[in-house]
Amino acid sequence: MNRHPKLGSVDRGRVVRFVFDGREYTGHPGDTLASALLANGVRRVGTSVTHGRPRGIFAAGAEEPNAVVQIEEPFPEPMVPATMVELYDGLVASGLAGRGRLADRPDPARYDGMYAHCEVLVVGGGPAGLAAAEEAARSGVRVILADERTPAAPPGVRLLPRTTVIGYYDDNYLIAVERRSEAGTARERLWRIRAGHVVLATGAHERSIAFAGNDLPGVMLAGAARTYLTRYGVLPGRRAVVFTTNDSAYLAAEDLARAGVEIAAIVDVRPTPAPTDIEVISGNFVTEARGDGEVSSVLVGSRELEADLLLVSGGWNPVVHLFGQSGGTLRYDDDLAALVPGESPQAVTVAGAARGVFGHADCVQDGIRAARAALGQTAPEPPPTSRQHACWLVPATDYTRHFVDLQRDVTVADIHRATGAGLRSVEHVKRYTTAGTAHDQGKTSGLLTTAVMARTLGVSPADLGSTTFRAPYTPVSFAALAGRDRGDLHDPVRVTALHDWHAAHGALFENVGQWKRPWYYPGDGEDMDTAVLRECRAAREGVAAMDASTLGKIDIRGPDAAEFLDRLYTNLMSTLKVGSIRYGVLCRLDGMVFDDGTAIRLAEDHYLVTTTTGNAAAVLDWMEEWLQTEWPDLRVHCTSVTEQWATVALVGPGSRAVLAELAPDLAVDSASFPFMTWREADVAGIPARICRISFSGELAYEINVSWWYGLALWEAVMSRDVTPYGTETMHVLRAEKGYPIIGQDTDGTVTPHDLGLSWLVSKKKADFLGKRSFTRQDTARSDRKRLVGLLPATRLREGSALLADGRMVGHVTSSYLSAALGRPFALALVAGEHTTLTTLDGTPAEVTSPVFYDPEGRRRDG
Amino acid sequence: MLLIPCPWCGPRDEAEFHYGGQAHVAYPADPAALSDEEWGRYLFFRDNPAGPFAERWSHSAGCRRWFNVVRDTSTNRIVPQEANR
Numbered sequence: 001m002n003r004h005p006k007l008g009s010v011d012r013g014r015v016v017r018f019v020f021d022g023r024e025y026t027g028h029p030g031d032t033l034a035s036a037l038l039a040n041g042v043r044r045v046g047t048s049v050t051h052g053r054p055r056g057i058f059a060a061g062a063e064e065p066n067a068v069v070q071i072e073e074p075f076p077e078p079m080v081p082a083t084m085v086e087l088y089d090g091l092v093a094s095g096l097a098g099r100g101r102l103a104d105r106p107d108p109a110r111y112d113g114m115y116a117h118c119e120v121l122v123v124g125g126g127p128a129g130l131a132a133a134e135e136a137a138r139s140g141v142r143v144i145l146a147d148e149r150t151p152a153a154p155p156g157v158r159l160l161p162r163t164t165v166i167g168y169y170d171d172n173y174l175i176a177v178e179r180r181s182e183a184g185t186a187r188e189r190l191w192r193i194r195a196g197h198v199v200l201a202t203g204a205h206e207r208s209i210a211f212a213g214n215d216l217p218g219v220m221l222a223g224a225a226r227t228y229l230t231r232y233g234v235l236p237g238r239r240a241v242v243f244t245t246n247d248s249a250y251l252a253a254e255d256l257a258r259a260g261v262e263i264a265a266i267v268d269v270r271p272t273p274a275p276t277d278i279e280v281i282s283g284n285f286v287t288e289a290r291g292d293g294e295v296s297s298v299l300v301g302s303r304e305l306e307a308d309l310l311l312v313s314g315g316w317n318p319v320v321h322l323f324g325q326s327g328g329t330l331r332y333d334d335d336l337a338a339l340v341p342g343e344s345p346q347a348v349t350v351a352g353a354a355r356g357v358f359g360h361a362d363c364v365q366d367g368i369r370a371a372r373a374a375l376g377q378t379a380p381e382p383p384p385t386s387r388q389h390a391c392w393l394v395p396a397t398d399y400t401r402h403f404v405d406l407q408r409d410v411t412v413a414d415i416h417r418a419t420g421a422g423l424r425s426v427e428h429v430k431r432y433t434t435a436g437t438a439h440d441q442g443k444t445s446g447l448l449t450t451a452v453m454a455r456t457l458g459v460s461p462a463d464l465g466s467t468t469f470r471a472p473y474t475p476v477s478f479a480a481l482a483g484r485d486r487g488d489l490h491d492p493v494r495v496t497a498l499h500d501w502h503a504a505h506g507a508l509f510e511n512v513g514q515w516k517r518p519w520y521y522p523g524d525g526e527d528m529d530t531a532v533l534r535e536c537r538a539a540r541e542g543v544a545a546m547d548a549s550t551l552g553k554i555d556i557r558g559p560d561a562a563e564f565l566d567r568l569y570t571n572l573m574s575t576l577k578v579g580s581i582r583y584g585v586l587c588r589l590d591g592m593v594f595d596d597g598t599a600i601r602l603a604e605d606h607y608l609v610t611t612t613t614g615n616a617a618a619v620l621d622w623m624e625e626w627l628q629t630e631w632p633d634l635r636v637h638c639t640s641v642t643e644q645w646a647t648v649a650l651v652g653p654g655s656r657a658v659l660a661e662l663a664p665d666l667a668v669d670s671a672s673f674p675f676m677t678w679r680e681a682d683v684a685g686i687p688a689r690i691c692r693i694s695f696s697g698e699l700a701y702e703i704n705v706s707w708w709y710g711l712a713l714w715e716a717v718m719s720r721d722v723t724p725y726g727t728e729t730m731h732v733l734r735a736e737k738g739y740p741i742i743g744q745d746t747d748g749t750v751t752p753h754d755l756g757l758s759w760l761v762s763k764k765k766a767d768f769l770g771k772r773s774f775t776r777q778d779t780a781r782s783d784r785k786r787l788v789g790l791l792p793a794t795r796l797r798e799g800s801a802l803l804a805d806g807r808m809v810g811h812v813t814s815s816y817l818s819a820a821l822g823r824p825f826a827l828a829l830v831a832g833e834h835t836t837l838t839t840l841d842g843t844p845a846e847v848t849s850p851v852f853y854d855p856e857g858r859r860r861d862g
Numbered sequence: 863m864l865l866i867p868c869p870w871c872g873p874r875d876e877a878e879f880h881y882g883g884q885a886h887v888a889y890p891a892d893p894a895a896l897s898d899e900e901w902g903r904y905l906f907f908r909d910n911p912a913g914p915f916a917e918r919w920s921h922s923a924g925c926r927r928w929f930n931v932v933r934d935t936s937t938n939r940i941v942p943q944e945a946n947r
Contacts, residue, residue: 170864
């Protein structure tokens with residue numbers, strides 16, 4: 001074990017067992033998978049995606065480009081950085097060759113979501129973030145601190161531990177993912193946070209230097225090695241060379257030396273090194289990392305130093321990702337040789353290393369300053385005074401092993417190829433080479449790519465700008481984003497008052513919008529066709545009933561209700577007599593049919609209109625929009641009453657007798673109760689409004705009762721030997737009559753005229769919504785597609801193309817088997833006059849009127 | 863997720879609203895008097911500025927009222943239009 005006896009904060013008293021690449025290992029609570037692997041001497045963790053080169057652990061945090069693993073147990077998760085996996089008992093993982101594998105089974109874990117609001121959100125719990133949170137909380141405001149680990153939160157601060165803020169959106173809305181316990185029921189939790197002010201204390205990522213063999217296992221960022229030692233007590237090697245451009249790697253070297261790692265030398269590119277007891281080779285480069293599958297020696301000019309660890313520090317990049325996402329500008333600072341935050345349109349302050357302020361004490365001061373700025377106190381932002389020595393690349397003649405993006409296997413040679421091909425924009429080079437497009441989104445390679453490009457082109461990185469930082473900062477699972485909004489909870493399910501009866505009687509259901517509607521009721525041994533033919537015969541020859549409760553119902557009331565409906569519908573609604581009913585069509589302003597339904601006039605100032613099941617909300621929205629924005633002078637109120645009324649359609653030549661039995665006080669003969677009128681009466685003892693409306697062409701009644709009495713009414717109807725039928729039979733019956741279904745036979749490009757409903761379009765009214773469009777050149781064309789009937793040789797598929805002389809002239813919109821016709825039939829939208837059409841597979845179909853059944857309308861009065 | 867100032871309910875998440883496009887595009891007083899082109903322009907043509915844009919929103923999952931704001935399309939900064947409450 002490469003574990004220091006004292007250092008680190010893992011719980012040495014307890015042992016955690018895990019499996020990696022099929023071998024059993026142990027670690028301690030507090031380890032990450034990466035630290036536990038290093039502690040066990042596992043150096044090779046995966047294989048690179050393009051070249052198949054061995055790869056090890058390169059970093060210690062979310063920026064890890066190399067050690068990306070597949071979790072196998074407890075539940076498969078692809079592409080997880082080993083540095084971000086907290087070790088737990090029973091973890092089974094394996095190394096990857098670039099690509100992960102999704103689970104082939106449903107995830108048993110729950111994912112959930114939370115909303116949070118605060119005056120100050122601090123992102124990052126390092127010295128600057130902790131100081132900012134503490135200072136902000138002192139004022140008494142709500143402070144949330146989110147950190148990838150579990151720091152000790154200052155008093156009064158709400159800590160979101162193990163939480164990565166992944167997205168920064170408009171108006172200080174931020175999204176974070178909390179990694180919950182594997183043992184618990186919720187694996188991840190999504191936080192949606194609205195903050196008054198955001199303090200970004202996201203720190204800095206150490207960056208690499210491009211030299212030959214810089215991808216070998218054993219090459220590691222210097223700061224990462226220091227983290228493994230101080231946080232986990234892990235010695236990542238026995239003999240190390242340190243290659244640096246700055247002082248921070250000296251701290252790593254000295255800490256590792258004290259802990260027992262032999263430091264062969266510090267190779268410092270600067271001519272004047274920092275003071276240290278360790279041998280420094282200054283003004284020099286590491287020219288190559290050598291070894292068979294992992295580092296065994298390091299070449300410095302002509303010297304070859306034996307080492308199993310090569311620590312690299314090319315300096316530090318402020319983590320400006322979230323700032324960039326906030327809409328903030330970024331600036332390349334020549335002194336810092338890094339991108340630093342500029343201006344953001346949002347209420348955000350950057351603190352500490354995230355803006356190039358390095359060093360513990362300076363970061364604490366900067367955190368306090370940022371908190372005061374967040375609280376609206378004036379706190380001037382001193383410019384960072386740090387300087388970094390820019391060294392990106394070790395010159396060589398062959399650049400094919402100088403890696404820039406370890407995860408995408410992109411080398412300096414690849415960048416040269418891109419610039420050689422004439423590419424000058426960082427965005428283009430990114431796309432050409434794929435540098436920075438991997439799972440890690442170039443956290444360690446992005447600026448390096450730009451800098452190598454700049455060096456090749458002989459310009460400054462400042463001249464090239466940067467690629468755009470977009471959410472998410474780290475990969476996020478779809479499961480976390482979906483949270484509990486999946487499966488049964490994905491969308492509300494609406495059921496009618498009769499639903500349980502339908503289910504108990506074997507109905508199969510169809511989704512119509514959010515509603516569950518009975519589709520058909522198969523009897524013993526019946527398939528769908530047989531059941532639907534039986535239901536259709538019952539409606540045409542006997543008596544049948546359907547649950548029509550899902551039809552949208554809007555109560556329209558007010559002195560101007562009639563005028564309002566006249567402006568909305570294509571026909572006149574103001575002339576409708578109290579007690580009567582009229583069918584109507586709504587068009588959008590472009591003249592295309594939007595919805596249809598009936599209007600019944602309850603009083604001079606009171607209508608009830610129905611809508612299609614799926615469009616009820618859209619129609620109400622449409623009405624409200626016109627009332628509020630264009631016609632505020634109209635005194636009208638619209639109220640959705642869909643779920644106040646249960647509706648039973650009683651259909652067929654036998655329906656009158658059934659209604660007469662159920663409503664003994666109601667005169668049901670045609671003279672007393674004519675078509676398209678409504679009456680109020682008790683039906684089965686329940687106060688009801690009965691409408692003589694037919695969507696089948698048969699004698700029919702729609703009986704409306706209070707939702708609570710829906711089931712009682714239905715059971716009373718069913719006790720009279722009435723056949724229940726579903727939406728499929730409803731569709732067949734109406735299609736036999738040529739009644740279009742809006743949304744099935746129409747698609748937003750169909751006018752009332754196209755549907756053969758010109759009789760519904762008022763010529764008397766000066767205007768109504770859509771009227772002007774009927775005379776537009778295109779809408780008035782004579783060769784538009786129109787609704788026709790088809791009598792095909794065999795049943796057609798809905799959506800099938802229809803050809804005339806090999807040219808497509810339309811498509812099938814509805815297609816069924818008809819009990820009444822004893823054959824298949826269809827409705828279609830077709831341009832031009834034709835006697836026969838064929839489908840793509842050669843099925844011929846005779847073109848007919850869309851009214852197949854009872855064209856004289858003799859059956860509607862029974 | 864914009865924070866949209868509903869004049870009745872106060873600032874609420876964008877997800878509670880429906881977008882209504884450009885504001886102040888009035889329904890013509892007499893559509894029949896318009897040429898096809900004029901009617902087509904009313905129907906289909908809207909401004910698309912980079913900068914301040916008067917637009918309509920409906921608080922559809924809240925008070926269900928329509929209102930106008932001016933939003934800078936390049937920064938998403940919203941200025942409520944109290945007069946249109």
